[in-house]
Every structure is written in structure tokens, then in C-alpha cells.
Amino acid sequence: MRLLMLGGTEFVGRAVTDSALGRGWEVTVFHRGRHAAPAGVRTLTGDRTTGEEGLAALADGTWDLVVDTWSGAPSAVRDAARLLSDRAGHFSYVSSRSVYAFPTPAGLPEDGPLVTGASPDAGPEVSYALAKRGGELAAADAFGDRALLARAGLILGPGENIGRLPWWLGRTARGGPVVAPGPPDAGLQYIDARDLADWLLDAAAKGLSGAYNTVSHPGHTTMGEFLDACVRATGSRARLRWTDPEVILAAGVEPWTDLPVWLPAGELYDSLHQGDATKVHAAGLRCRPVGETVADTWAWLRGRGGTAPQRPDRPALGLDARTEAKLLAAPGSP
Numbered sequence: 443m444r445l446l447m448l449g450g451t452e453f454v455g456r457a458v459t460d461s462a463l464g465r466g467w468e469v470t471v472f473h474r475g476r477h478a479a480p481a482g483v484r485t486l487t488g489d490r491t492t493g494e495e496g497l498a499a500l501a502d503g504t505w506d507l508v509v510d511t512w513s514g515a516p517s518a519v520r521d522a523a524r525l526l527s528d529r530a531g532h533f534s535y536v537s538s539r540s541v542y543a544f545p546t547p548a549g550l551p552e553d554g555p556l557v558t559g560a561s562p563d564a565g566p567e568v569s570y571a572l573a574k575r576g577g578e579l580a581a582a583d584a585f586g587d588r589a590l591l592a593r594a595g596l597i598l599g600p601g602e603n604i605g606r607l608p609w610w611l612g613r614t615a616r617g618g619p620v621v622a623p624g625p626p627d628a629g630l631q632y633i634d635a636r637d638l639a640d641w642l643l644d645a646a647a648k649g650l651s652g653a654y655n656t657v658s659h660p661g662h663t664t665m666g667e668f669l670d671a672c673v674r675a676t677g678s679r680a681r682l683r684w685t686d687p688e689v690i691l692a693a694g695v696e697p698w699t700d701l702p703v704w705l706p707a708g709e710l711y712d713s714l715h716q717g718d719a720t721k722v723h724a725a726g727l728r729c730r731p732v733g734e735t736v737a738d739t740w741a742w743l744r745g746r747g748g749t750a751p752q753r754p755d756r757p758a759l760g761l762d763a764r765t766e767a768k769l770l771a772a773p774g775s776p
Contacts, residue, residue, distance in 0.1 A: 443467045443647065446505040446530065448490075448512065448522060451477040452751065453601045454536060454594075455511045457639035459483060465643065472500060490518045491566075497525055504529045507646045511536040514755075515566040516576025523584035532646045534590040535581040536638075539655060539717055540571040541593060545709035548660075548716035552593070552653040578653075587651045592642060595657030595717060596632035596703065599735050600742035606702035608750035609760040610669065611740050615676040615748075621766050622682040623690055623697075623704040626666030630703065631715040633657045633727075634735045641727045654722040660715060663732035665704060671736040683770060693769050700761045 445462045449455035450471035459480055462469045469483040479485045486499040491514070500522070508530045512519050523533055539546070543555040560572045562580035581589040598607045613620060638656055645654075663671075666684075673680045687706035691697075697705045698714075705711040719727070743750060752758060 443507060443643075444470070444505045445643075446470045446472065446500075446503070446508045446526070447483075448472050448508065448510040450483070451479055452753075453603050454597060454635050454638060455509075456480065456601050457599070457635040458509050458511075458642060461636065461639040461643055467643075470503065470505065490522060491515070494521060494525075497522060500525055505531070507532045507534065507643075509534045509536070509642060509646075510577075510581070512577060513538075513570065513573060516560070516562050516564045516568070516573055516580050519577040520562045520580035520584070523581050527584040530585075532588050532590065532649065532651075533581050533585040534592060534642050534646050535577055536642070537578050537591050537593045537653075538570070538574040539593045539595050539657065539714070541575040541578060542713070544571075544713060546713035546717070548712040549718045551718040552655055552721060588649075590642070590645055590651050591653040592638070592645075592656040593653055594633060594638055595655070596630075596714060597635050597638065598632050598703075598739070599635040600739050601635060602739065603751040603753045604756055605750060605752060605759040607672075607736065607739050608743060609702050610672045611676060611736070611743060612748065613760070614669070614672040614680040615678050615740075617678045617680045619683045619770050620669075620680045621690070621701070621761065621769050622669050622684045623665065623701050623706075624684045624686055626664060626669075626684055628665045628704075628707075628711075629661030629715060630663050630665060630668055630732075631658050631660045631717060631719075632662070632703075634730055637727065637729050641722070641725075644726055648726075650725060654725065655717050655719050656722050656727065657717060657719050658729040659719050659723065660717065662729055668703065668732055668736070671733045672740075674733070675737045675740040685769065689772065690769070693765065693772070695761065695765065695769070699757070699759055700765070702759045 489496040560575035
């Protein structure tokens with residue numbers, strides 16, 4: 443297979459590239475040159491944010507598969523997809539479950555209501571949800587039934603440049619009492635970037651198309667298992683202090699951002715941790731155990747000196763040490 447990876451140097455794009463290289467595929471990486479491409483790929487350089495002139499390096503060439511992880515202006519997906527539609531067999535776009543209209547009820551399948559107002563011609567001013575839905579429309583417009591829309595949920599694993607799992611690993615590695623947002627048996631739904639990458643390539647090789655909620659089954663792990671795995675992987679003496687959601691919220695702590703991955707029960711929890719993933723698992727998705735994802739991410743972080751990369755367009759995540767100390771010292775805290 444000949445793969446054209448639009449991006450391919452960070453997190454999900456890098457996982458796709460590594461998976462393809464591991465299969466012996468011929469891989470071309472098109473990127474802006476901000477990060478080194480992996481060994482063994484053909485590299486093309488350009489900046490798709492500058493319009494058609496930024497895609498000049500893609501003027502020639504044919505590929506069996508294109509994978510695009512773009513999360514900015516849908517017009518960038520539109521321009522690339524149109525340029526490649528006659529020279530590529532299949533187009534896989536890594537979208538998001540954010541494309542569903544909020545609130546998203548638990549168990550919503552792929553045919554659920556979507557956000558309105560999305561356009562493949564939109565620029566960078568649109569919200570994340572509209573950007574991803576606009577990207578889907580652009581991919582489908584150019585490739586039709588040769589387009590696969592992978593609506594990923596929470597993505598974790600080695601290479602993460604968002605800061606969710608890396609923050610928890612760093613926090614547990616420091617040891618001491620750690621605010622653990624309860625309840626510990628709350629189910630989590632996510633996907634390891636490497637499992638996402640493997641499935642994308644398998645699906646393309648099979649010629650699959652259309653939308654798939656590309657994430658684990660709900661409850662693939664729990665908050666308790668997730669944090670226990672962080673403590674175990676780091677080998678620290680961290681003591682998890684399980685704290686009721688009401689206490690955490692009363693302290694002004696923001697779920698998902700101050701305490702990454704965690705959400706209290708409610709509409710947002712149902713949207714992000716309770717989606718239906720029946721279709722994608724029937725199509726071959728396999729999700730590794732949480733302990734493997736956590737341990738491998740810690741090994742990757744240690745190889746980098748303990749500091750994860752941070753996407754410049756995303757805010758830093760994690761609970762402020764002073765806020766955590768106040769929460770741990772609050773009357774009635776565990």
C-alpha cells in the first residue's frame with residue numbers, strides 16, 4: 443500500500459505513520475517541517491494554511507490511501523481532498539465525536555443528529571465541532587463513498603501532545619496525596635492512538651467508508667483502574683485520595699481541564715464516555731488494556747526526560763498545586 447499522510451510527525455499522525463511503516467508500506471509524509479519526520483518515509487513540505495500554493499508539493503503522485511488528521515479550517519481539508527481525489531484511492535479523515543449535536547445522549551450511534559452550520563469552505567474562525575464536521579463534509583464531497591470518517595473520542599497513548607495522560611503520570615510520579623476524582627468505578631471511554639492508527643489502516647485496506655465512532659466500548663476501563671495504572675507505572679508512593687464530585691466542583695475545579703479525562707455524571711459525561719461503538723468494533727477495532735497504554739506512555743515520557751510536547755493551539759491542562767493542596771486540606775476531605 444502507498445500511504446500519503448497529511449501530517450505524520452506528531453501523536454495520531456505519527457502513530458499512523460509508524461503503523462504503516464511497520465507493515466512495510468510505502469509512506470509519504472506531507473507536513474510543514476516543524477518536527478522531524480520518521481526515518482523511512484518520503485518527505486514533502488508545504489503549508490496547507492496558505493491555500494493552493496501551500497499544496498504545491500502534492501501536485502504529482504498517486505497513492506492508495508490518504509490519512510488526514512487536520513483539526514483547523516475545513517477549507518484546508520477541502521483543498522487537499524479536491525487536489526487528491528483523482529490520484530488517491532481512499533481518504534480517511536480523523537474526525538471527532540464532537541460533531542454530534544450537544545447534548546449527546548448515552549448510546550448515540552453514528553446516525554445521531556449532528557451540529558448545524560458546518561461548511562467545508564469555512565476558515566479557522568469556526569469552533570472545533572464545526573471545524574471537524576466541515577472537514578467531514580469536505581472529505582465526503584471530494585471522495586464520496588471512498589471517504590472514511592473516523593469519529594474518535596478521547597485519544598491517549600505515547601506521543602500525546604494535549605497533556606491529559608502525561609499530566610496524571612507526572613502528578614502521580616511526584617507522590618504524596620493525590621486528589622482522585624470519584625467515583626472510582628466511573629467508566630471511561632477512550633482510544634489508544636496506536637489502536638486508532640491500526641484500525642484506520644485496516645479499514646482503508648478493506649475499503650470501508652462512512653462514519654464510525656472510533657473509540658472503545660463504554661467502560662473499557664474505570665477512573666480507578668486508570669489512576670491505579672498511573673501509580674503502578676510510575677512506581678511512586680502516591681496515595682489516591684478519592685474525593686466526591688460535589689466537593690471537587692464546589693472548590694471551583696473544572697472537570698476535563700483541571701482534572702483531565704474525568705467528568706462527573708451528567709450530559710457531558712454521557713457525550714464523551716457513553717457513546718455507542720458497536721459498529722467500529724464489529725469492523726475490527728481492538729483496544730489494548732489501559733495498563734499497557736499508561737505504561738507505554740510513561741516509558742515514552744521518561745525517554746523525553748519527563749516532559750511531554752504541547753500543542754501550541756491547546757491550553758495547558760492540570761490542577762494547580764495550590765488548589766489541590768486546599769482541596770486536600772478542606773474539612774471533610776478524605
